[in-house]
Structures are given as C-alpha cells and as structure tokens.
Amino acid sequence: HTVQVNVAPGNTIEVTGRRYELQQFHFHRPSEERINGRQFELSLHLVHKDPEGRVAVVAVVLDRGAAQPVVQQVWNSLPLEKHETVPGLDALDLNALLPQDKRYYTYMGSLTTPPCSEGVLWMVMQQPVPVSPAQIGIFARLYPNNARPVQQAAGRLIKQSQ
Numbered sequence: 240h241t242v243q244v245n246v247a248p249g250n251t252i253e254v255t256g257r258r259y260e261l262q263q264f265h266f267h268r269p270s271e272e273r274i275n276g277r278q279f280e281l282s283l284h285l286v287h288k289d290p291e292g293r294v295a296v297v298a299v300v301l302d303r304g305a306a307q308p309v310v311q312q313v314w315n316s317l318p319l320e321k322h323e324t325v326p327g328l329d330a331l332d333l334n335a336l337l338p339q340d341k342r343y344y345t346y347m348g349s350l351t352t353p354p355c356s357e358g359v360l361w362m363v364m365q366q367p368v369p370v371s372p373a374q375i376g377i378f379a380r381l382y383p384n385n386a387r388p389v390q391q392a393a394g395r396l397i398k399q400s401q
C-alpha cells in the first residue's frame with residue numbers, strides 16, 4: 240500500500256519519559272494530516288514502538304519545493320516489483336527528514352492503516368519539509384491515492400508544543 244523503509248535498531252525518541260524506537264517510515268499521498276485546514280502533497284510517518292508495544296508516530300507533511308535528499312535515496316532504491324524487498328539502503332540521515340522548526344501538534348489517535356488500532360501517540364510536525372515535483376511525481380505514479388480520509392477530532396484533545 241506504500242513505500243516503506245524498515246530501519247535498523249538505534250534510532251529513538253523520548254516522549255514524556257518514555258523511550259520509543261523507530262521501526263520504519265512510510266509515505267502517504269495526499270497527506271493524511273491537515274495543518275490549518277491545508278492538505279499537502281505527501282506525508283511521511285516515522286513509526287516508533289516502546290518496549291511494551293505502544294506506538295508513537297512522528298508525521299511530517301511534505302510540500303512542493305526543493306528536492307529532499309533522503310527521499311531521493313529511497314526513490315533511487317525502489318524495487319522493480321511491488322512487495323519486493325530491497326536490502327541495505329546506504330546510511331540515511333533521518334534527521335534530514337525533519338523540518339528545522341521542531342514544533343508539533345500532538346494527540347492520541349489511531350493507526351491510519353488496518354486495523355486502525357487506537358492508542359497511538361501522534362506528533363505532527365507543524366512545518367512542512369520540501370520535496371521536488373519530480374519526487375512527488377514518482378510516488379504519485381506508484382500510489383496516486385493511498386491516504387486515509389481525514390478523520391473528525393471526535394473529542395480528542397490536540398495540543399501544540401512550544
């Protein structure tokens with residue numbers, strides 16, 4: 240359903256005293272998140288788990304602009320067939336996938352792919368990261384629309400970091 244990059248252990252985030260390890264990242268088109276009502280070309284989900292299996296996702300919206308080097312590394316390594324795994328991407332600078340401004344929105348939600356399990360801690364970066372029209376086009380040819388429709392807040396508390 241998407242392009243997914245599984246990562247080796249060693250990339251972690253700490254949120255409210257809980258340590259989560261990055262498992263994989265993947266892409267959606269169009270973005271599954273809206274910021275101030277605006278939907279973006281793509282979104283990137285960095286999926287983390289803690290030792291108890293709790294999930295935290297860092298979402299980054301991707302917008303038209305300059306080419307993004309890590310995205311280009313991923314696109315250059317795409318398999319020729321769907322469901323095929325390509326081992327060993329060169330070392331990726333995962334920090335380059337994040338915007339310079341690290342402020343984010345956070346809420347408890349669900350996974351956006353089946354089984355859409357609840358209890359997921361979401362952190363949606365406020366600032367978009369640029370990707371080139373060509374990079375958007377490559378993904379759009381493979382997955383013209385692989386995004387879950389935007390869901391209602393349904394009483395969820397959405398906080399904003401400082």
